[in-house]
Amino acid sequence: MRITAEHLNYTYNQASEFAVHALRDVNLTVEEGEFFGIIGHTGSGKSTFIQHLNGLILLPSAQKKYKPKKLKKGEIAPPKTVLQVGEYDLTDKKTDFRKLRSKVGMVFQYPEYQLFAETVFEDVAFGLKNFSEQPLSPERIQTAVRQALETVGLNYAEVWDKSPFDLSGGQKRRVAIAGVIVTRPEVLVLDEPAAGLDPLGKQELMALLHEIHRSWCKTVIFVSHDMDEVAENCTKVAVFSEGAVQFVLPPKELFQKQAELLSLGLDLPVTAKLVALLKQKGIDIDCDFTKKDFIQKVQKYLQGGNGVC
Amino acid sequence: MLKDVTFGQYYPVKSFVHNCDPRIKILFLIGFIVAVFLASNFYGLALCAAVLVIGILCSRVPVQSILRSIKGILFLLAFTAILNLFFYAGETTVVIGEIPLQWGVVNITYEGIYFMLFLMFRLFMLILSSSLLTLTTTPVNLTDGIESLLTPLKWLRFPVHVLALVMSIALRMIPSLMDETDRIMNAQKARGTDFEHGNIFKRVKAIVPILIPLLIGAMRRAEELGDAMDARCYTGSENRTKYKKLTFTWRDLIVFLLCAALIAGVVLCNVYLGSIL
Numbered sequence: 001m002r003i004t005a006e007h008l009n010y011t012y013n014q015a016s017e018f019a020v021h022a023l024r025d026v027n028l029t030v031e032e033g034e035f036f037g038i039i040g041h042t043g044s045g046k047s048t049f050i051q052h053l054n055g056l057i058l059l060p061s062a063q064k065k066y067k068p069k070k071l072k073k074g075e076i077a078p079p080k081t082v083l084q085v086g087e088y089d090l091t092d093k094k095t096d097f098r099k100l101r102s103k104v105g106m107v108f109q110y111p112e113y114q115l116f117a118e119t120v121f122e123d124v125a126f127g128l129k130n131f132s133e134q135p136l137s138p139e140r141i142q143t144a145v146r147q148a149l150e151t152v153g154l155n156y157a158e159v160w161d162k163s164p165f166d167l168s169g170g171q172k173r174r175v176a177i178a179g180v181i182v183t184r185p186e187v188l189v190l191d192e193p194a195a196g197l198d199p200l201g202k203q204e205l206m207a208l209l210h211e212i213h214r215s216w217c218k219t220v221i222f223v224s225h226d227m228d229e230v231a232e233n234c235t236k237v238a239v240f241s242e243g244a245v246q247f248v249l250p251p252k253e254l255f256q257k258q259a260e261l262l263s264l265g266l267d268l269p270v271t272a273k274l275v276a277l278l279k280q281k282g283i284d285i286d287c288d289f290t291k292k293d294f295i296q297k298v299q300k301y302l303q304g305g306n307g308v309c
Numbered sequence: 310m311l312k313d314v315t316f317g318q319y320y321p322v323k324s325f326v327h328n329c330d331p332r333i334k335i336l337f338l339i340g341f342i343v344a345v346f347l348a349s350n351f352y353g354l355a356l357c358a359a360v361l362v363i364g365i366l367c368s369r370v371p372v373q374s375i376l377r378s379i380k381g382i383l384f385l386l387a388f389t390a391i392l393n394l395f396f397y398a399g400e401t402t403v404v405i406g407e408i409p410l411q412w413g414v415v416n417i418t419y420e421g422i423y424f425m426l427f428l429m430f431r432l433f434m435l436i437l438s439s440s441l442l443t444l445t446t447t448p449v450n451l452t453d454g455i456e457s458l459l460t461p462l463k464w465l466r467f468p469v470h471v472l473a474l475v476m477s478i479a480l481r482m483i484p485s486l487m488d489e490t491d492r493i494m495n496a497q498k499a500r501g502t503d504f505e506h507g508n509i510f511k512r513v514k515a516i517v518p519i520l521i522p523l524l525i526g527a528m529r530r531a532e533e534l535g536d537a538m539d540a541r542c543y544t545g546s547e548n549r550t551k552y553k554k555l556t557f558t559w560r561d562l563i564v565f566l567l568c569a570a571l572i573a574g575v576v577l578c579n580v581y582l583g584s585i586l
């Protein structure tokens with residue numbers, strides 16, 4: 001599903017003294033098949049944006065009470081907001097948002113805090129039962145839950161009848177992710193999925209996302225504060241700043257804009273820092289900022305003796 | 310969403326009223342309530358209203374924010390009004406045209422109307438004045454003020470500081486719990502929970518996946534907070550010093566004098582201008 005947002009604005013606590021303008025005229029397109037990264041300083045509106053994608057934050061025009069405003073004479077209409085996810089028009093209140101949510105899976109920050117059921121099995125099956133039109137047969141539920149748990153790297157036989165609260169933090173997170181991917185959404189959105197995991201856990205999580213992406217989930221969108229993770233994994237990256245999108249570029253081009261990123265309060269991946277250091281020494285390395293490519297290019301440079309590779 | 314409910318509704322601006330000592334504000338509110346109840350005619354109430362208006366003007370809180378507090382108890386107001394209008398035991402029944410407005414026990418009298426207006430006016434002022442207090446005082450200051458005012462109870466071995474601590478922690482946690490509820494609700498909505506459709510049983514069932522994580526989260530927070538307090542050797546002992554000491558200033562003297570003047574004025578009104586009660 002292709003995702004298009006145009007002139008998207010959002011204000012928290014509108015019409016009150018605590019209003020926060022969280023999104024300002026956001027324009028962004030995510031093509032199907034992308035492994036899309038969203039980065040930005042804290043409070044830049046990343047979470048607000050992704051909550052729009054499955055209708056958790058409804059646009060004014062999609063709310064039940066909405067009545068189109070009449071323009072006064074001489075007033076220019078504000079640019080029309082567009083928010084389209086696949087065939088779903090999110091500016092329209094007639095859209096079936098539940099159906100949309102079954103297509104766009106959303107993993108929140110610290111998803112382990114949403115676990116509630118008595119057993120891991122029940123918790124993972126929760127979304128599945130909610131979204132299905134007719135009651136599913138127990139076998140089908142079991143197959144789906146087993147697959148989901150195995151996808152996130154848990155041993156089904158070991159954990160299915162445990163209480164989710166007896167698991168370790170990392171295991172809980174996996175169960176929570178399993179509870180979202182069990183419905184096989186076409187778009188998977190994750191808000192800082194690796195936050196608080198150990199380095200190995202982070203790598204495993206990313207590998208897991210790639211696995212899902214390769215096998216059945218066409219589009220993966222994830223928010224991250226870890227630039228290495230972004231440089232390593234994404235096909236394209238959007239940079240948010242103060243509620244607006246500054247750049248949408250593949251990592252290779254994005255991390256060449258070092259000065260701009262630093263001025264937005266963002267860090268650089270290790271590889272980009274090394275490239276910059278080498279450049280100061282007069283060595284030009286032209287890599288795509290993944291570690292593998294960087295190492296290859298450096299080796300090539302060393303073998304070549306001198307010059308630009 | 311839940312955020313729209315104003316709760317512990319502090320309105321953050323700087324003003325004369327905001328800067329007053331919370332103790333004096335609490336005392337003033339008590340004095341004000343006493344004055345409102347002492348007043349036995351409209352002159353006394355008008356005096357109270359004048360003081361309230363001055364207070365609101367000096368607080369720089371927009372009038373809409375203050376009036377919003379009425380919304381919550383509109384039903385109560387209407388209910389009291391109707392009861393009084395219909396059943397007040399007055400003498401002169403209202404006559405419209407030729408028809409006296411009297412049916413069985415229901416008896417609309419001039420005195421009843423008069424009394425109802427009086428009562429409404431009174432309730433109105435009680436609510437506005439207390440919401441002025443919460444709008445201009447942070448919860449922390451409010452509990453500090455209450456703790457300080459309750460000091461005499463310490464001599465009776467009543468654990469005032471424990472009470473104050475419990476209060477301030479509870480107040481502190483309300484916004485966090487609201488945030489958390491919002492977040493969990495969103496997470497479960499994303500997993501297909503439907504809070505808006507279906508019959509009452511379905512909706513009640515939909516609350517379980519919110520309540521459990523919320524409770525577990527609250528326990529976790531409580532435990533963490535307890536640990537953190539232990540780690541800092543908090544024992545709630547006597548004679549703790551405070552980071553922010555409450556001090557009386559010239560402002561508080563003014564407020565105090567105003568309060569005294571108000572009560573005196575109301576008493577004078579009662580004595581010289583007759584009573585309607």
Ligand SMILES: Nc1ncnc2c1ncn2[C@@H]1O[C@H](COP(=O)(O)OP(=O)(O)OP(=O)(O)O)[C@@H](O)[C@H]1O
Nearest residue numbers: 012020022040041042043044045046047048049312
């Ligand atoms: N529920 C809310 N009510 C009011 N304001 C909010 C709410 N959620 C977020 N905001 C405000 O909206 C702005 C954008 O917040 P958002 O959560 O989208 O940032 P973010 O980019 O996800 O940050 P982080 O990296 O810290 O998660 C912030 O200024 C924040 O204070």
Ligand SMILES: [Mg+2]
Nearest residue numbers: 046047109191
């Ligand atoms: Mg966020």
